[in-house]
Structure formats: structure tokens, C-alpha cells
Amino acid sequence: MNSKGQSTRETFVGEPIIPERMSVLAAPMEIGKPGLPRDFTWKGRRFSILEVMEEWKQTGDCRHGPGERYVRKHWFRVRTTDDLEMKIYFERQKRSSGGSRWRLYSTQTPNQAVEQTTV
Secondary structure, three states: OOOOOOOEEEEEEEEEOEEEEEOOOHHHHHOOOOOOEEEEEEOOEEEEEEEEEEEEEEEEEOOOOOOOEEEEEEEEEEEEOOOOEEEEEEEOOOOOOOOOOEEEEEEEEEOOOOOOOOO
16 A cells, blocks of 8 residues: 555566756765665656655675675665655666666556446
8 A cells, every 4th residue: 555545566677767866965975875866767757756755775795804794775765756656776886787876676556446347
């Protein structure tokens, strides 16, 4: 269920997004968070973030020292001005293939209720 009480369906995407306008809030960047894009493009379509609903970090073992943990990804569950819910993340380390470090993990849209009539 989303914040409006509608049932929703999450769809995996796993594709890069292109940030257009970055957040200029210095406080998150001072503690190592990426500047969250206010707008981004995915498949030629522009999306604007209306609200950050949740955020978290994904950690993994450090590759250079035993017992140390390293932040691998910064995750954000956002709502866009189109009323879509999306999970996006920022990869702390560049991919060997290059490209955007910002990725769209999934989208969530309200299910359309199908009414069935009985005869």
C-alpha cells in the first residue's frame, strides 16, 4: 500500500539515470552523503523528486583491511511529481564499465483495480 492507501506493484528496473539538478545542501555532503538529484532523466523522460520517503546505506567489507566496513550504496525511496514511487541509489565506487553512478532500482505504481461482475 502507498501513502494514499492504494495497493501498489513494484517493478524492477536496474538502469542508469542521468541527474540534472543536484541538491545544494552542504550538510549531507559534509557527512559523506551524495547530493541527491532534484531532477533526473530516465529513458529520455524527465522526473522531479517531490519527497524523500526513506533513505538508507548499504555496506560491505572493506577490500583493503580485515574487519572494516565500507559504504557501497546510498539508497533513496522517493516520490516524484508524477506521483510515482521510485527506489534510486548512488554507487560510491565507479563501475568498471563507466556510466552514471546513479541508478533506478525500481518503480512502484498503483495497481488498477479490475472489477468483475457476476451474471
